[in-house]
Amino acid sequence: MDDQPLIELRDVTKVYSLKSGDVTALDNVSLSIQRGDFVAIMGPSGSGKSTLLNQLGCLDRPTSGDLLIAGRNTREMDDHELTGLRLNTIGYIFQKFNLIPLLSAYENVEYPYLMKHRQEDEYGHISRLLSRVGIDAALARHKPPELSGGQQQRVAIARALVNDPQILLCDEPTGNLDSVTGGQIMEMIRTLNEQGRTVLMVTHDPTVAACAKRRVIIKDGRIT
Amino acid sequence: MRGKDIIFRLALRSIRLHFLRSTLAVLGIVIGVVAIATMGMMGANMTLSVTEQLSDMGNVLVVTESREGGGGGMPGPGGAGGGSDDDDPIPEDQFKDIERIASKYGTVYALYSESDTIEVGDEERRATIYGLDQEVIPEILTLSSGAYPKSTSSVIIGPSLAGRLDLTLGSKIDIGDPDEGATTTVRVVGIIEERGMSMDLNTDSAIIGSEKLFTGIYGGEGEYRQVNIILDDIDEAGNVSDEIEEQLNKKEEQVSVQDSSRMLESITETLGTMTTFVMAIAGISLLVAAVSIFNVMMMSVTERIREIGILRSIGTQKGEVRKMFIYESAILGSLGAVIGAVASLTIGWVVVLAMVGSTEYFFAPASLMYVPFGMAIGFITCVLSGVYPAWSASNLDPIEALRAE
Numbered sequence: 001m002d003d004q005p006l007i008e009l010r011d012v013t014k015v016y017s018l019k020s021g022d023v024t025a026l027d028n029v030s031l032s033i034q035r036g037d038f039v040a041i042m043g044p045s046g047s048g049k050s051t052l053l054n055q056l057g058c059l060d061r062p063t064s065g066d067l068l069i070a071g072r073n074t075r076e077m078d079d080h081e082l083t084g085l086r087l088n089t090i091g092y093i094f095q096k097f098n099l100i101p102l103l104s105a106y107e108n109v110e111y112p113y114l115m116k117h118r119q120e121d122e123y124g125h126i127s128r129l130l131s132r133v134g135i136d137a138a139l140a141r142h143k144p145p146e147l148s149g150g151q152q153q154r155v156a157i158a159r160a161l162v163n164d165p166q167i168l169l170c171d172e173p174t175g176n177l178d179s180v181t182g183g184q185i186m187e188m189i190r191t192l193n194e195q196g197r198t199v200l201m202v203t204h205d206p207t208v209a210a211c212a213k214r215r216v217i218i219k220d221g222r223i224t
Numbered sequence: 225m226r227g228k229d230i231i232f233r234l235a236l237r238s239i240r241l242h243f244l245r246s247t248l249a250v251l252g253i254v255i256g257v258v259a260i261a262t263m264g265m266m267g268a269n270m271t272l273s274v275t276e277q278l279s280d281m282g283n284v285l286v287v288t289e290s291r292e293g294g295g296g297g298m299p300g301p302g303g304a305g306g307g308s309d310d311d312d313p314i315p316e317d318q319f320k321d322i323e324r325i326a327s328k329y330g331t332v333y334a335l336y337s338e339s340d341t342i343e344v345g346d347e348e349r350r351a352t353i354y355g356l357d358q359e360v361i362p363e364i365l366t367l368s369s370g371a372y373p374k375s376t377s378s379v380i381i382g383p384s385l386a387g388r389l390d391l392t393l394g395s396k397i398d399i400g401d402p403d404e405g406a407t408t409t410v411r412v413v414g415i416i417e418e419r420g421m422s423m424d425l426n427t428d429s430a431i432i433g434s435e436k437l438f439t440g441i442y443g444g445e446g447e448y449r450q451v452n453i454i455l456d457d458i459d460e461a462g463n464v465s466d467e468i469e470e471q472l473n474k475k476e477e478q479v480s481v482q483d484s485s486r487m488l489e490s491i492t493e494t495l496g497t498m499t500t501f502v503m504a505i506a507g508i509s510l511l512v513a514a515v516s517i518f519n520v521m522m523m524s525v526t527e528r529i530r531e532i533g534i535l536r537s538i539g540t541q542k543g544e545v546r547k548m549f550i551y552e553s554a555i556l557g558s559l560g561a562v563i564g565a566v567a568s569l570t571i572g573w574v575v576v577l578a579m580v581g582s583t584e585y586f587f588a589p590a591s592l593m594y595v596p597f598g599m600a601i602g603f604i605t606c607v608l609s610g611v612y613p614a615w616s617a618s619n620l621d622p623i624e625a626l627r628a629e
Contacts, residue, residue, distance in 0.1 A: 059537055059622045080541060087539025098534045098626065102237045107230075112538050114230045159538065 004071055005032040006166065006198050007056060012065035014051050014221075025051040027221035028065070033200065035166075038193040040212035041202045048221040049202045050171065056200060057092055057169050058082040070166070087116055091160030093189075095172035097152040099144035105155045106130065106140040113162045126162060133158045133188065150181035157188060168192060170201040174208055186211050231544050235551035238524060246556060249513075249520040253560025254567060256510030257602035261568035262575050263506040264594030265586070267499025269576045272585040275492055277420055283330075284424045285453040285465055286482040287322055289314050290473070313447035318479065322451050322468055329464050330455040333360040334448035335425065336438045342431070343398040343407065344389045351385060352430040353399060355438025364454060365427060369393060370414030376437040380414035382428040391415075397431065399441060408441050424452040424484075461485045510601060513560075514609045521553055521613035532617050533625025546618040553610025560606060561599035568595050 014026040025048045033039055043049045054060040055067055058074060067074045069089065074082060086092070099108045109126050130140050133154040144152050153173065160168060170189060174182030190211050193199045203209050217224045239246045289312040314334065323332045336355035341348055356364075362372050365380070370393045373379055381391060391397070391412055400407035416427050439445045455461060465481045472479050525532070532545055572595075577583050585591055 054623055057537070083536070083539055083541050085539075086537065092537055094626075098530075098537070100234075100531055100534055102234065102241060102531070111230055111535075115539060115544075163539075 005068075006035045006037075006070060007031075007033040007200075008066075008068040009055070010066045010068070012055060012062045012067060014048075014055065014060070015063045024221050026055070026062070029218075029221070029223055030065075031216065031223060033198060035198055036193070036196055038190070038199045038211070038213040039201070040209035040215045041200065041218060042204060042206075042209050042215055043218040044204065047218050049218050051221075052218060053169055053171055053200065053202050056167075057090055058085050087112060088163055089165050089167060091163070091165035091168045093153070093156055093160050093168065093170040093173045095175040097144070097149070097156045097176070099152055099155055099159070101144050104141050104143055105135060105147065105151075108144065108155055109140075109159045109162050112159060116163050126158075129158045129162060130155070148181075149177050150184065153177060153181075153185050154188075157185070157192075161192070166198060168197050168199045170199065170203075172203055172205075173201065174203070174205065182208070231548045232551050235548050235555060238528070238552060239555055242520075242524070245520055245523070249517050249556050250560045250563065252513030252516040253510075253557060253602045253606055254564040256506075256513040256605065257561055257564025257598040258567045258571055259506035259509045259598075260503055260601055261564070261594045261598030262572040263502045264499065264597060265568070265572040265591045266575055266579050267495065267502060268588070268591040268594060269580045269583070269585050271492055271495040271499070272588055272590060273580055273582060274495060275488065276585075283455045283458045283461070284422070284484050285326075285455065285461060285468075286424050286484065287314065287451040287453070287468060287479050288449075288482070290477045290480045313444065313449060314451055314479065316446035316448075318472060319446075319448055319451055321472055322453070322479075325467050325471060326453045326464050329457070329460050330453055331360070331363055332451065332453050333357055333364065334451045336435065336442070336444070336447075337449045338438070338442050340399055341401040343402065344391065344395065347389060349389065352426065353438065353441075354425065354427075354430055354432045355435045356432060358434045358436075361432065361434075364425070365419075365432065366417045367414045368417045370412070373413055373432075373434055373437075376434055376440060377410050378413040379410045379431050379433040379437070380416055381412055381432070382416050382430050383418045384428040385430065386412075386415050388429075399431070408437075410437065424450075424454075458485055507601075510605050513602070514605045517553060517556060517606050518609040518613065520556070521549060521610045522616075524552065525549065525613045525617045528617075529620060529625045529628040532620055533622050533628065536620070536622035537626060542618040546614045549614030549617050550607065550610055553606050553614075554603075556610075557603040557606025561603045564602055565595050565599050568598060 009029055009031040012026055012029045013024065016023045016025055027048075029052065041049045041052060051060070055062055058067075058069075058077075061074070069085065074085075077085070092098075099105070100111070103111065106126065109130060110121065113121055113126060127137065127140070130136075135151060135154050135158065139147065139151060140155075144155065147155065153176075168189070173189065174185055177185060186208055189199060189201070193213075199212075201208070201212060209215055319334045326332045333356065338353050339350060340353055342351050342353075343349075358373065361380070367380065368383065370380065379397070381397075385391065389395075393412055393415070395412045396409055397412065398407040398409050410431070410433060416432070419425075419427050435445075453464060455464065461483050465483045468479065468481050535545060536542075573583060573586060576586055576591075
């Protein structure tokens with residue numbers, strides 16, 4: 001059981017059919033990621049790293065090849081199961097934070113919790129999580145547009161963690177932040193990895209990639 | 225309740241955030257509901273009040289000489305189709321036949337009638353004069369004051385006539401045109417209770433005297449204008465009517481029987497058709513409202529593409545996204561329906577008062593049922609117009625949706 005990789009890609013190809021012709025975003029990519037790993041996926045823009053992350057996040061399906069998460073082939077799952085995987089097993093951290101502007105910081109974190117547990121957080125789990133990422137109760141009442149970029153990304157990390165996922169996917173998590181704030185966020189992600197979470201991070205910043213245990217370079221849809 | 229259903233909360237928030245747009249959509253539904261409910265209530269009130277007015281005569285059969293017949297050896301004064309009157313009279317022997325057939329079902333009586341000039345003091349008027357069997361009068365007419373006529377010079381009159389000409393018990397009336405010949409003076413001995421419009425006998429503005437009085441003035445004894453049958457049981461109307469027609473019209477069309485219950489039915493039916501038609505027109509306003517809701521929901525989807533993308537990417541099921549938009553239109557629909565119901569009651573009251581003239585039946589179930597009916601139609605319309613936008617929202621590609629600005 002332990003030797004089985006948490007995430008495994010087998011000859012994954014993704015082709016986008018456009019009017020101007022087919023574009024191969026991923027070309028026979030095979031990759032194994034063990035439990036507790038911290039992988040930085042690097043590459044120039046257009047190289048296919050975002051496409052790869054979208055496959056891993058089950059937001060998209062490969063054109064061919066298999067993606068196995070915790071031993072299960074995603075090809076055999078329907079949309080309902082994939083969505084459940086995103087809710088329970090995968091935490092997503094985006095470059096643009098992607099918080100829901102209508103909801104307060106607290107409610108943004110509460111949302112996936114409610115979706116999973118179908119009841120309110122009676123144990124103060126969400127508040128503790130928010131204070132762990134540096135958002136106090138007063139800040140948590142604010143709506144995302146009233147928060148700074150760094151604060152928003154902290155809220156987004158708390159949201160990604162609220163259902164205690166095994167996998168953390170980060171898409172340029174520091175891309176919209178200044179270097180000091182970016183450093184703090186990276187420190188936080190590294191701590192999370194040290195606590196046992198498997199982290200996959202897309203970045204083109206070598207200093208950020210330096211935090212990772214392993215680096216995967218992708219170019220023209222192929223891992224080099 | 226709070227937090228129990230975050231999807232519902234998101235829908236509510238979105239409505240609150242786009243308050244003006246949502247208000248306009250609700251207003252559309254309100255107008256639709258009010259239009260349907262008001263028109264329905266108006267129709268129902270109209271039907272109810274007309275039915276009430278007509279139902280008194282529901283148990284009456286009226287037999288008149290058939291227009292096609294009349295000649296054929298019958299001793300008619302005008303001959304076949306030659307009379308200036310609208311109908312030929314019914315001869316005595318036919319009356320006897322009718323009486324024989326129908327007397328076991330109720331009261332059968334024949335009546336004479338004529339429209340003539342009358343004079344009270346110096347005032348000249350026209351009025352209908354009925355001649356009835358003296359013994360039948362107490363059976364079919366109720367007096368509000370005075371007594372039934374006992375002699376050939378005494379009459380009873382309708383309340384409208386009494387009111388218009390200031391007639392009281394003991395007043396004298398001259399019947400007949402003094403320019404054309406002799407007039408007959410009669411004395412009012414009784415005033416009839418108001419009966420309203422009726423097919424058999426319109427007494428409110430009429431003078432009713434004995435048969436002798438009538439034939440004394442106009443002649444034509446045994447030539448009745450019509451024969452009325454007051455049925456004991458309204459359900460017999462069809463049977464009696466069929467029986468009379470079968471026996472008297474065996475060889476040729478001699479009489480025609482008007483069954484007032486059938487007429488009542490057709491009037492009610494006509495009013496019903498009218499109500500449906502008017503409501504269909506009102507439904508157009510609901511259609512407009514539906515388009516507006518559809519537009520609001522589509523805009524809501526377009527504006528929230530990114531939000532939908534986020535919700536999907538962090539693990540919201542398609543069905544839940546769909547639910548969010550359905551909730552939104554359901555909230556708008558319920559708001560519209562409730563406000564519409566309150567408005568319908570107020571506006572409906574005014575419209576019914578203006579169009580029907582009486583709100584007597586406003587709270588009757590047949591009238592009030594149009595309020596929940598309008599509400600239901602409004603709500604359903606609203607939810608239905610949210611279905612496509614909800615469906616398209618849930619089927620957005622999360623990656624595309626996340627890319628949207």
